Amino acid sequence: MRERGRTRRLLGLGARAGGAVLRTRLGGEADWQALGEALFEGLSELKGPAMKLAQIMSQWDDLLPPALAEELARLQRQAEPMPWERIRATLAAEYDDLEARFTEIEPRPFASASMGQVHRAWTPAGEALVLKVQYPGLAEVLEGDLSQVKRLMRLGRWLKVPQARLDALFEELAESLRGELDYRAEAAALARYRTRYAGWPGLAFPEPVEAHCTSRVLAMRYLPGTPLRELEGDDGARRQALATQLADWLTEELFVHGELHADPHAGNFAVDDAGRLVIYDLGAVIRVAEARLRQLLALLEATLAGDALGMETAVLAMGGRQGQGAPLALYRESAEAVAPLFAPGEQDFGDVRVHRRLRALSPKVWAAMDRLQPPADTLLLARTLNGHYWNLVRLGARLNMHERSRPLLAWGRGEVGVAALSRAPTAPV
Template identity: 70%
Template sequence: MRERGRTRRLMGLSARTGGAMLKTRLGGQADWRALGEALFEGLSELKGPAMKMAQMMSQWDDLLPPDLADELARLQRQADPMPWPRIHEALELQYGDIHTYFTEVEETPFASASMGQVHKAMTHEGEAVVLKVQYPGLADVLENDLKQLRRIMSLGRWFKVPQARLDALFEELAAGLRDELDYQAEANALARYRERYQSDPRLVIPEPLFALSGQHVLAMSYVSGTPLRELENAEDALRQRVAATLADWITQELFTFGELHADPHAGNFAADEQGRLIIYDFGAVIPVPEGRLNAMMQLLDATLAHDPMAMDEAMANMGGRQGQGAPLSLYCEAAECIAPLFEPGEQDLSDVRVHRRLRELSPKVWAAMDRLQPPADTLLLSRALNGHYWNLMRLKARLNMHERIQPLLAWARSNSH
């Protein structure tokens, strides 16, 4: 009965979303604020894949209607936690009598998300640990939720997105969500990253506690820090230090190790008292093939050169073009928006003028969807990069992007010959 009720709720939210999109497509004015409020209330309660997808969408707030983006963004920071009795149920499923392992488990979580929430606990040895607890029954409803998400994504056909492209995007999203339920893989990722960055004094990664972890619970050492979203009003020197570390780490991940942390939720990052960057969550780590990196850098190179024909060629090489007639004027406008971030010298990534221009450009991107498509195998990659960028923006980062990007562009040029 519970699963049928969940399905009805998701179908209702899907219908409401589709109605707003259809109204807009027909030239009407949708109430995006009301839709956003309904989605927040429904998805905050339901949790799971649908909430995860909405959180992803909220990070693309330069493409969404502002009122809808504002409401969905609340899912990143205000989602209601699951009641303690349900979490206790999941802990008992993992441990049996939890007092065999812990003297105390705090009933109030200090973090809650779409697929689970985090509780602090104390072992009998006096060690403070955190328990990432998967919501009870989530694995059982995952596939049914994904069916409903497929229906929602099918609305993209109204914006001239081909069905084959929608199917490919859905499969990538579904694979990512299934991976997030694999807590053993996340524990292994924690261990791998701790070893990888053990000599980097700017990074802190919690230790996975394999003896206390299992299918439904991931245990790790407790590392105290100030969440990234609370650093917005911190001292400038601290913000710039954390921002530089974050930017360096993302670059190293991509170009040295061919991987990327693909869940840039602001709650997954913090800073400790020494100004080191703490990375808490490794539920989504994706491989990034060298060929994909090379194609992305060639597109950026063409963009910074304000060369629309080269931009179109790069988009085609990435699988991001279809139909007749390259949207050359759109490429030119995109280059005008993006190039200022990479001019010589220090650039303020929180400059609202840049984001205003990108938001003004988004309706033109949607209008060109019959010719311009997101590459089908880069949904998680583009979402992750966009999310990391917005975290840098929240930190009011000032970075010399021109200097940072030059060796990467040179690498891409050498690979293109």
């Protein structure tokens, strides 16, 4: 009965969202604020995959109507917690003797997310831990939720996205969400990243405590930090140091290790008292093939050269585009919008003129989607990179992207090896 009620709620929210999209397609106006409030209230209570999808959508700051994006963004920081009694039941089911393991667990969580929430706990030895506890019954409702999410994604057909590409995107999202249910896998990822970046003094990752980890509970040593979203009025020098560290880490992740942290909402990043960039939640890490990176760099190089025909060639090489007539005018406008971020010298990621150009370009991109058709396996990557970009914007990053991109483009052309791309503190750059 509870599952049927959940399905009805999701269908109702989907119908409301579909109605808003349809009104705009027919030339009308939608109340995005009201839709956002309804989605926040409903998804905050339901949790699970649908809430996760809404959090992902909220990171598309340059595509969604601002009122809708603002409401969805609340799901990253203000989601309603699940009652302690249900969370405690999960803990009791995971541990043979809960009281023997922990002398105290705070009933009130200090973080609530789509798939679980975080509580502080203390061991008999007095050690402070945090327990990320998966919401009870999530595995049982996952597939039902995913089927409703798939229905919601059919709205993409109104934007002229072929069903085959929607299906491929859905499978990518579904695989990611199923993987997030295994907290042992996240514990392994934390251990891997802590080893990988042990020589980076400006980075910090929570340490998993294997003895207390299960498939539904991730136990970590307490690593406090101030979330990035709370740093807007902070000291400019500290924000620039964090922005540089974030940009260096992303370069290292993508080009040296072929991986990418795929849940880039601001709540997963913080700064600790030592000024280190703290990276939480490694439940979603995606592999990025070297061949795909080289193709993306070819597209970037053509974009920075303002070469519309070169951009078309690069998109075709990635497996995108269909139909007749390359959108050359759109390629040129895209190049003009992106080029300022890569101009010689230090560029300000907080420059609203760049954001306005990108936002103004978005409707034209959607209108040409029937011809553009980006490959399905680049959509999650693009969404993830977009989320990391907006974290740099929130930090007010000032970076010399011209100099940063030069070795990457040279690697894409096969002129230098991967060692030239490393941003590791001990590596020559």
